[in-house]
Amino acid sequence: MARNSGRPLSPHLTIWKWGPHMLVSILHRATGTANAIGGGVLLVWWLVALSSGEASYARFVDLMTSDETGRLNLIPAVILIGLTWTFLQHLCSGVRHLLLDTGAGYELKTNKTGAIATLVVSILLTLLIWGSIFFYGAH
Amino acid sequence: MGTGTSIGRVRGLGSAHEGVKHWWHQRLTAGSNLLLVTWLVVSLFRLPLWDYRALVLWLSSPWASVPLILAVISAFYHLRLGLQVVIEDYQHDFTRVIAIVLLNFYAIGGAALAIFAILKVAFQGAVA
Numbered sequence: 001m002a003r004n005s006g007r008p009l010s011p012h013l014t015i016w017k018w019g020p021h022m023l024v025s026i027l028h029r030a031t032g033t034a035n036a037i038g039g040g041v042l043l044v045w046w047l048v049a050l051s052s053g054e055a056s057y058a059r060f061v062d063l064m065t066s067d068e069t070g071r072l073n074l075i076p077a078v079i080l081i082g083l084t085w086t087f088l089q090h091l092c093s094g095v096r097h098l099l100l101d102t103g104a105g106y107e108l109k110t111n112k113t114g115a116i117a118t119l120v121v122s123i124l125l126t127l128l129i130w131g132s133i134f135f136y137g138a139h
Numbered sequence: 140m141g142t143g144t145s146i147g148r149v150r151g152l153g154s155a156h157e158g159v160k161h162w163w164h165q166r167l168t169a170g171s172n173l174l175l176v177t178w179l180v181v182s183l184f185r186l187p188l189w190d191y192r193a194l195v196l197w198l199s200s201p202w203a204s205v206p207l208i209l210a211v212i213s214a215f216y217h218l219r220l221g222l223q224v225v226i227e228d229y230q231h232d233f234t235r236v237i238a239i240v241l242l243n244f245y246a247i248g249g250a251a252l253a254i255f256a257i258l259k260v261a262f263q264g265a266v267a
Contacts, residue, residue: 029225032218032221032222032225033221033222033225035218036218036221036222039214040214040215040218040245040249041249043211043214043253044249044252044253044256047252047253047256047257047260048252048253048256050191050194050195050198050256050260051255051256051257051259051260052266053266054191054265054266057191057194058191061188061189061191064189065189070189084180087176087180091173091177094169094172094173095173097169098166098169098170101166129184133184
C-alpha cells in the first residue's frame, strides 16, 4: 500500500511524534505549576519579610544578594530568571488558549505557528528583561 | 432522565450541582492575572528591590497596595483552580483528597499571609 505523504498519519497509541503544540500544551501545565508553587512561595516570603520590619527585610536581601558586589547570588538569580521565563511562557500560552477558546486557530499551520510563537516571545522577553537588568545593573 | 434541560445542567442545576463555574472562573482570573500580575512583575523589575524604605513608601500608596492585594487574590484563586485540575488528572485514590486539602490550605493560607503583610505595611509604614 503506497502512502500519500501529503496526508497526515493518524495518531495511534505508539505512532506519533512530538510537535510544538504538544510541547506548549504540557509546558502550560508545568510552567503554571512552577509559578503557583515557586512564584507563590517567593511572593509571600518577600511580603512577610518586608512587613516584619527593616531588620527582617535586611536578612531577606542578604540571602538574595552578594555582600561584595550587591548583585544577585547565583541560586536566586537562576530561580528568578527561571520564574520570569515560566511566567512569560504561561502568559503567552494562556493568551493562546483564550484565543483557541473562541474556536480560532485550529488549522494545522496556524496552530503550529501559534505554539512556536509563544516559545519565541517568552524566551525573547526573558532575555530582554534579564539582559537589561545585568547590563544596567538596575538592582 | 430527570436531570433537567442541557442549559439547566450547564447553569448548575444538574446532578453535579455545578456547571461551567470552574472553567469560567479560570478564564476570568486569567484575564485579571494578565493585567494585575503583569503590572506586579513590571513593578518588581522597576522598583529598588533592596531598599526597604522605598518599598514601604511604594506600598503605602493605595495605587500600589490595592492592585497588589487584587493580584494576590486573582493569582491564588487562579492557581487553586489550575492545580486542582492537575491533581484531578494525576491522583486517583485517597491521595487526591489529601492533595486537594493541602492545595486549599496553601492557596488560602498563602493569600491570607500575603494580604495581611501588604495591609500591615500599608497601614503601619516603616518598622525599625
